[in-house]
Amino acid sequence: MKKYAIIYLSALLSVMSFSCAQSQQKKITSPKGYDLTKPTKYKMPDDLLEISGITFHQGKPDVFYAIQDEEGKLFFGNLGDTRVEHTKFGKHGDYEDLAICNNTVFVLKSNGKIYTFPLGEIKDQELTHVQELANILPAGEYESMYADEAAKKLYVLCKNCETEKTTKSSTGYIFNILPNSTVQAAGNFKIEVKQITDLIKDNKIKFRPSAMAHNPVTKEWYIVSAVNNLLVVADASFKVKAAYSLEHKTFLQPEGLAFDSKGNMYISNEGDEFSRGSVLKFNYSGAK
Numbered sequence: 001m002k003k004y005a006i007i008y009l010s011a012l013l014s015v016m017s018f019s020c021a022q023s024q025q026k027k028i029t030s031p032k033g034y035d036l037t038k039p040t041k042y043k044m045p046d047d048l049l050e051i052s053g054i055t056f057h058q059g060k061p062d063v064f065y066a067i068q069d070e071e072g073k074l075f076f077g078n079l080g081d082t083r084v085e086h087t088k089f090g091k092h093g094d095y096e097d098l099a100i101c102n103n104t105v106f107v108l109k110s111n112g113k114i115y116t117f118p119l120g121e122i123k124d125q126e127l128t129h130v131q132e133l134a135n136i137l138p139a140g141e142y143e144s145m146y147a148d149e150a151a152k153k154l155y156v157l158c159k160n161c162e163t164e165k166t167t168k169s170s171t172g173y174i175f176n177i178l179p180n181s182t183v184q185a186a187g188n189f190k191i192e193v194k195q196i197t198d199l200i201k202d203n204k205i206k207f208r209p210s211a212m213a214h215n216p217v218t219k220e221w222y223i224v225s226a227v228n229n230l231l232v233v234a235d236a237s238f239k240v241k242a243a244y245s246l247e248h249k250t251f252l253q254p255e256g257l258a259f260d261s262k263g264n265m266y267i268s269n270e271g272d273e274f275s276r277g278s279v280l281k282f283n284y285s286g287a288k
Contacts, residue, residue: 039280042079051277052255053097054268059261067095088126099147104181108145112137116181138163144212152177159208170207195240211256217263224254
């Protein structure tokens with residue numbers, strides 16, 4: 001009996017040790033002031049199954065603006081509503097992100113083209129004052145854009161560019177936003193991939209950012225990569241400070257990122273044949 005008791009105890013300890021290891025592996029860490037395990041989930045209507053970008057105007061969350069990556073339409077409405085309005089600005093295409101500066105909407109296409117149109121005209125069924133800004137970015141694939149309304153600057157981050165190895169860095173481009181809603185090159189920046197790999201202990205990743213936004217409270221840059229299942233936080237100079245794993249069961253395919261004026265974070269996720277597109281809201285509780 002004593003022999004069997006020892007065997008049983010040994011087996012029990014092994015199971016407990018395994019369970020503990022599994023629990024530690026599944027522990028999710030979050031940026032200061034946020035809890036990535038406790039979002040408020042807003043399901044999107046069918047039109048936004050493939051939601052690819054989200055933003056607010058002047059940080060006001062009462063109305064959200066979004067695009068999806070197949071139709072040249074701007075969608076807008078209230079989070080939680082079963083229906084949203086839309087206006088058409090372009091032909092079918094792979095549209096990935098959007099931003100608003102003052103009264104101009106900027107939409108980023110995956111090939112680096114940017115479309116601009118007046119925010120005040122979006123109640124029209126189809127927009128007529130649309131500008132296409134071409135040949136302002138190097139050849140490549142782009143999914144991340146942010147507009148600084150106060151500084152009147154536009155930031156675009158490359159996902160996969162021909163001029164660089166994405167195992168080394170991801171280059172971003174800065175533009176001055178001109179009064180006529182066009183842009184003027186004003187410099188660039190880099191996200192050094194080694195700074196990320198040092199944090200996550202994986203030196204083989206190819207960093208492929210899918211959205212970026214500036215936190216108005218902490219003054220940090222937040223960058224989402226759906227391919228890498230990561231949320232990266234960088235300082236004002238784009239030096240990487242932290243990286244957080246995103247659980248697939250919560251973040252089905254994170255393609256959009258925005259903050260409201262209070263620092264609450266919103267991440268949009270594309271849906272699939274089983275799940276609707278969604279926007280996850282993470283309340284900011286202050287740095288602790």
